[in-house]
Structure formats: C-alpha cells, structure tokens
Amino acid sequence: MTNYFKRLFDYDQFANKQMIDLLLKTGAAGKPIDLMAHLLVAQQRWLTRCKYLPEPQTPLWPNWETTSLATFANSNFNEWMEYLDSLTTDDFDRIITYKNTKGVTFNDKLSDILAHVINHGTHHRAQIGWILKQSGTELPVSDYIMYIREQS
Secondary structure (H helix, E strand, O other), rough: OOOHHHHHHHHHHHHHHHHHHHHHHHHOOOOHHHHHHHHHHHHHHHHHOOOOOOOOOOOOOOOOHHHHHHOOOOOOHHHHHHHHOOOOOHHOEEEEEEOOOOOOOOEEEHHHHHHHHHHHHHHHHHHHHHHHHHHOOOOOOOOOHHHHHHHH
C-alpha cells in the first residue's frame, strides 16, 4: 500500500508543478493563486494531523506570492514521501483522531485521509484550470492515467 500512495503523491507533485509553472508563465493573480496556496496549506495541515503534530499557524487561505508556491509544493512532497516511507502495512488502517479548523473532533482511517489529500488537490487544480481556461490559457494534460502511462 505504501507504493500505491507514493505513486499518487508522485502524481500530485507532478500536477502541482505543472499548475505552478502555468501560473508563473501566465502571470495569473487572484483566485488561482489563492486556490493553489490553499491546496498546499491543506496538505501541510493534513500531514501534521497524521503525525499528531501541532497544527500550523498558517491561515487555511494564505495570501502567498506565486513565486513561493513551488518551494511549498516541494517541501510538502518531500515531507509526505518521508512520512509514507515510515509507515507499515498496518498503519494504513490506523485511525487518526484530529480536530478540524472549527474544533470538531473526527476519527478517520489513515488511508482515507491520504485519498482525501490527493482528491482535494485534484479538485482545486481543476478549479484553477477552469479559471485559466476562461481567460484563453491552454492547459497541459494532467490526467492521472496519462501520467502513469508516461511513467511506464
């Protein structure tokens, strides 16, 4: 299961890099940057929950510069990969207890949290893509299956 999730996080990093490069190339501002920054902060927040560390003090919707996004994406990727490497097969069924941003306690299986992190990123990258496409930007192919085919 570790390899499966590492492959998904590899894809997530690939797709994040594609989107960040496109944001830099187009000089996009506003909502697309906000969405990408939110995606990255959420990844950090979920990792701290999984590791039972204190929540980051960064706002869930930070006001970041486009030029800082790649640094955060790379840091998140490296930290997630290190975390995944530390897991045993049984860990994926472990229940993670955490509080959401409103202070409500939840108990979720680690494998479900990992799937959520990946899906959350896909959701927000699609929102960014839709916004950019409305302004005439040509989007790169970022489908998971295309990524996997290229890796084979």
